[in-house]
Amino acid sequence: MTLFEVLFGIALIVSTKIYLSKKILEILAKYSPSEDLTYMGQWISTLFLYLFGALMVVKGFGFSISDLLVAGGFITLAISFAAQTVISNAISGIFLVMEKPIRIGDFVYLKEAGISGAVKSISILSTTIRLWNGELARVPNSKFFEDVIVNQSMPIVRRLEVKVGVPYDLEKVKTAIDVIKRAMNNSKYVLKVPEPEVFVEEFGDSAVIIRVNAWVPSKKWYECYKQVRYTIYEELVKAGVEVPFTTITVIIDRKS
Known part of the structure; x- marks a missing residue:
């Protein structure tokens, strides 16, 4: 057991929660071309820091990193089969931000789903649309690549x-x-x-x-x-x- 690695891992997790996550958001906000990409970058960076901190804590308790990676590989494979929808939505969310077929504030219409309204937010897994009657609809991001999207705000x-x-x-x-x-x-x-x-x-x-x-x-x-x-x-x-x-x-x- 290495006390330094345990303390370093715990300190990294705590500092990420209290300070680093907000600092990452500030930095990305200055250079990111869109608000959606900013929040997605913060989410991915924060997740990486949490995982790295947890890995340091586990290593500090004497567990082998290679054994953990092998075990993690099997666990990841099992999770990937059990969470295909979540992974599909996450990947779709990344492409949604990169390709930018829609933006926050756009009026959109999903033909097959029959959903029409204004885009309120875009997250890693889903997009929130405010319908014309004021209700909020949470649409899985994968739907935007399976359905036909009519962006009514894109043309001038x-x-x-x-x-x-x-x-x-x-x-x-x-x-x-x-x-x-x-x-x-x-x-x-x-x-x-x-x-x-x-x-x-x-x-x-x-x-x-x-x-x-x-x-x-x-x-x-x-x-x-x-x-x-x-x-x-x-x-x-x-x-x-x-x-x-x-x-x-x-x-x-x-x-x-």
């Missing part, structure tokens, strides 16, 4: 699509298109280039469906989504173009 601009029904009346259809175009051109969020598109898309059962395509800043998309829909309805009402209800025509054959 994003297209806004709105559909509105107007009566089967040619003059009212023309009026509606003119009114909507004017509303889009007067909106403070809708971009002038590309120019907004307003056109008849389909003929519904009870209404002519007009489609509006407008480009807006990605960060203002949701705010613009609410504002544009209300503005379109307000301007149509002012112009005397009512949005029709679904109607059913019933024909009664009295002879039968």
